[in-house]
Amino acid sequence: MSMRFVKRGEISKKQQIITSIIAVILALAASGIFLLALKLNPIEVYGEMIKGALGNKISFRQTVVEAIPLAITGLGIAVAFKMNYSNIGGEGQIIMGAFGAALIALKLPNLSQSLMLMMMFLSGIFFASLWALIPGFLKIKWKVSEAITTLMMNYIALKFVAYLQYGPWRDKSALGFPKIASFGKNALLPKLFNINIGWLIAIILSIIVYIFLNKTKKGFEISVIGKGESTAKYAGINIKRTMLQTIVISGVICGITGVVQAAGVSETLSVEVSGGVGYTAIIIACLAKHNPYMIGVISFLFATLVQGGTYIQTIYSVPDSVALIIQAMILFFVLGSEIFTNYKVVIRNSSFNKKETSVIEEVA
Amino acid sequence: MNTKGIKVKNITKVFGKVIANKNVNFEVKPGEIHCLLGENGAGKSTLMSILSGVYTPDNGSIFVDGKKVNFNSPRDSIKHGIGMVYQHFKLVESMTALQNILLGNNKGIFSRIKEKEREIKEIIDKYGFDVDLNKLVHNMSVGEKENLEILKVVYRGARVLVLDEPTAVFTPQETDRLFSVMRKMKEDGCAIIFITHKLDEVMKVADRITILRKGETVATINKDKANPQILTELMVGRKVNLSIKAIKSKLGKEILKVENLKVKDSEGVEAVKGISFSIKAGEVLGIAGITGSGQKELCEAIAGITPIESGKIIFENKDITNIDSTKYFKENIKLSYIPEDRLGMGLVGDMGIADNLLLKNYKKQKGLFINKKSCKDEANFIIKEFNVKTAGVEYPIKYMSGGNIQKILLGRELNSNPKLIVMAYPVRGLDISTCYAIYDVILKEKQKGSAILFIGEDLDVLMAISDRIMVMYSGEITGITEAEKVTREGIGLMMMGRKDIGEEYVNEVC
Numbered sequence: 024m025s026m027r028f029v030k031r032g033e034i035s036k037k038q039q040i041i042t043s044i045i046a047v048i049l050a051l052a053a054s055g056i057f058l059l060a061l062k063l064n065p066i067e068v069y070g071e072m073i074k075g076a077l078g079n080k081i082s083f084r085q086t087v088v089e090a091i092p093l094a095i096t097g098l099g100i101a102v103a104f105k106m107n108y109s110n111i112g113g114e115g116q117i118i119m120g121a122f123g124a125a126l127i128a129l130k131l132p133n134l135s136q137s138l139m140l141m142m143m144f145l146s147g148i149f150f151a152s153l154w155a156l157i158p159g160f161l162k163i164k165w166k167v168s169e170a171i172t173t174l175m176m177n178y179i180a181l182k183f184v185a186y187l188q189y190g191p192w193r194d195k196s197a198l199g200f201p202k203i204a205s206f207g208k209n210a211l212l213p214k215l216f217n218i219n220i221g222w223l224i225a226i227i228l229s230i231i232v233y234i235f236l237n238k239t240k241k242g243f244e245i246s247v248i249g250k251g252e253s254t255a256k257y258a259g260i261n262i263k264r265t266m267l268q269t270i271v272i273s274g275v276i277c278g279i280t281g282v283v284q285a286a287g288v289s290e291t292l293s294v295e296v297s298g299g300v301g302y303t304a305i306i307i308a309c310l311a312k313h314n315p316y317m318i319g320v321i322s323f324l325f326a327t328l329v330q331g332g333t334y335i336q337t338i339y340s341v342p343d344s345v346a347l348i349i350q351a352m353i354l355f356f357v358l359g360s361e362i363f364t365n366y367k368v369v370i371r372n373s374s375f376n377k378k379e380t381s382v383i384e385e386v387a
Numbered sequence: 388m389n390t391k392g393i394k395v396k397n398i399t400k401v402f403g404k405v406i407a408n409k410n411v412n413f414e415v416k417p418g419e420i421h422c423l424l425g426e427n428g429a430g431k432s433t434l435m436s437i438l439s440g441v442y443t444p445d446n447g448s449i450f451v452d453g454k455k456v457n458f459n460s461p462r463d464s465i466k467h468g469i470g471m472v473y474q475h476f477k478l479v480e481s482m483t484a485l486q487n488i489l490l491g492n493n494k495g496i497f498s499r500i501k502e503k504e505r506e507i508k509e510i511i512d513k514y515g516f517d518v519d520l521n522k523l524v525h526n527m528s529v530g531e532k533e534n535l536e537i538l539k540v541v542y543r544g545a546r547v548l549v550l551d552e553p554t555a556v557f558t559p560q561e562t563d564r565l566f567s568v569m570r571k572m573k574e575d576g577c578a579i580i581f582i583t584h585k586l587d588e589v590m591k592v593a594d595r596i597t598i599l600r601k602g603e604t605v606a607t608i609n610k611d612k613a614n615p616q617i618l619t620e621l622m623v624g625r626k627v628n629l630s631i632k633a634i635k636s637k638l639g640k641e642i643l644k645v646e647n648l649k650v651k652d653s654e655g656v657e658a659v660k661g662i663s664f665s666i667k668a669g670e671v672l673g674i675a676g677i678t679g680s681g682q683k684e685l686c687e688a689i690a691g692i693t694p695i696e697s698g699k700i701i702f703e704n705k706d707i708t709n710i711d712s713t714k715y716f717k718e719n720i721k722l723s724y725i726p727e728d729r730l731g732m733g734l735v736g737d738m739g740i741a742d743n744l745l746l747k748n749y750k751k752q753k754g755l756f757i758n759k760k761s762c763k764d765e766a767n768f769i770i771k772e773f774n775v776k777t778a779g780v781e782y783p784i785k786y787m788s789g790g791n792i793q794k795i796l797l798g799r800e801l802n803s804n805p806k807l808i809v810m811a812y813p814v815r816g817l818d819i820s821t822c823y824a825i826y827d828v829i830l831k832e833k834q835k836g837s838a839i840l841f842i843g844e845d846l847d848v849l850m851a852i853s854d855r856i857m858v859m860y861s862g863e864i865t866g867i868t869e870a871e872k873v874t875r876e877g878i879g880l881m882m883m884g885r886k887d888i889g890e891e892y893v894n895e896v897c
Contacts (some may be wrong), residue, residue, distance in 0.1 A: 258746045
């Protein structure tokens, strides 16, 4: 018997969704075995996870708060990835967005709330796009790999904020605790349905990004560049300018996350402001195949997983690695299932002199 | 009955949904040149890969000298005296011919190079190979490399030679030399399987011809019973009109003028070394030349994709030297470019027809937003006009056949009413009927008064379609002449770098 992968043609949306659902079920089954080994009832654990994430108003709100930064950053990442530009620098751009917000909130503390928030967003967007622009410039000018430079810019941003936190911006009234002073009330995001209005920003941005990518000339140019620069050149697209614009847009959106997180969640600037969102958002953008609406949905599911995971830690008093393993398992299966949307498995009996020497599907 | 030679019986090979070979029967005897003829995708290469042990058939058997054999790897096939010469050379560029031949061929402790060299030289003299053993491979022409590949397998003891489309990029002279080697080998009792789709070559060199169509053997016939018309019909499955009706149309004003143009390739090496020419409205200028003589860089410079080192490009009396493709629309430069690389440059494979039309048209639309409606209408028009087979205007074109993809590209470009059309190998890899449909389109455009720059491979076609032919060699022009006033051989000489071809190659018909 022999088994091999054969590339398949087009696959319908329905098949894709079914494949993803099967992947999640398999992931839950696989983590179930792991939970059984820990002498836990998997069904019960999964039930508790859902309860912990969506069971009551408070936990639901908390899940939404978790989902907001993932969704906004996911949009920013998707814009860049659509152009085949690997912006791994979401993390740094979020931090610099938060820094920009903090700069206004701390240094000009007496503005009225509306003016204050407007200034904070502008300042955050400015610093975040600057952070995105540096690797973008290096890429366009000297073809420096953005995957590396954007990643390195993350560390610079992180260390810069750490320096502020432990150095010049350290709050002297915090009893020696290394933190930056909290923002004043006028620098906090207003709430709607008891959740910071970041969720509204995320929804509005999803719609804008969707229209931008699918209905505008610029969006079309971005996807052509993403498919291949020689086609873009052929079509007469100004590649350098479009790339630079797109990189800035990506940075701006990531920067908005930073402002929302600083002004809506942590209420100050700290090294934890991004908390790995910039990396998780990459996975989300890829899973959503750069579709802005799907990014929102997947961000919410992801937040559910994270919230549920936190909840079972306290309920069953298990280490956080248990929750992490379940998360990783689901990701592994869902990402792994991608291969089945592109390839199918063919199993054949080799009764007759048959030895597969090549799996390359080549007919010449 | 003579059982010598190689016979394949009822060979079937399936890849996924595609049946590459279905009950193929075929035999070749010692002292015979057997042509394997078929269009792209007819299953020629699959059959040869089975014969050389790269693929194992799903069904059917192979006999060598009457005995059934199983090939599990190329090694088995070589052991039985089958030597495969692939279309893409498998030579080490930085080694000499001799080193390439001896590579991986050292048995015993001592290399005995001198002795082996003598053996190789004997083979060279015997068959008249065009190989200099001490020449580095990267200094060799395609023809020399092909000779070296054949010499290599013959030295390793091949008595059955498989040549996979060797003449695709040859000059006429190189082809003739190869044929003379083939004939000598045949006289010596070797069997030769010659894969091609060029009918005139088949008629010149074959003893028997087997035709494959859609994976099946259609017929095996003797050369004396064949002619190009019969062969084409067998190959395509229906009658095809093989004539190109070249019409002299009245030449208009000068559309394109290139002066002393120099262009560097992507590696920074000068690929176009100061060339000058012009094209008038209603004229087809054909460019002949070995692949890589600067044709691609010339086209891309004219299309504004590659920057120019020095020189001038003038389009309808307007200097466009410093205008790149991003500004062509704004400057109203009506130029269409059909690049060699259809899916990598001209079209986006992941997008449907409508979005691909948008690629050329979106700049025409006003405002920030794009309107796909008009493109869908145009897509439906092109589908009808050019007879494109597709599942819909949104269906990703990468799943379509090469012919249909090329029709979309041509349809889009011609629909924009260009003044100048630059075409690089527009029929490469397409089936015969599509080729002739495209030649027709080119001639129609010419009649409409477009200027056409046509880069082709098939010299006969090039000569029939073009008004003038320009030959490029290593980035320079070796000659520009009226198509009727030169012979194929004359063009062949220019393709190899000769600038002054003798009187004998000048056609005095007109």
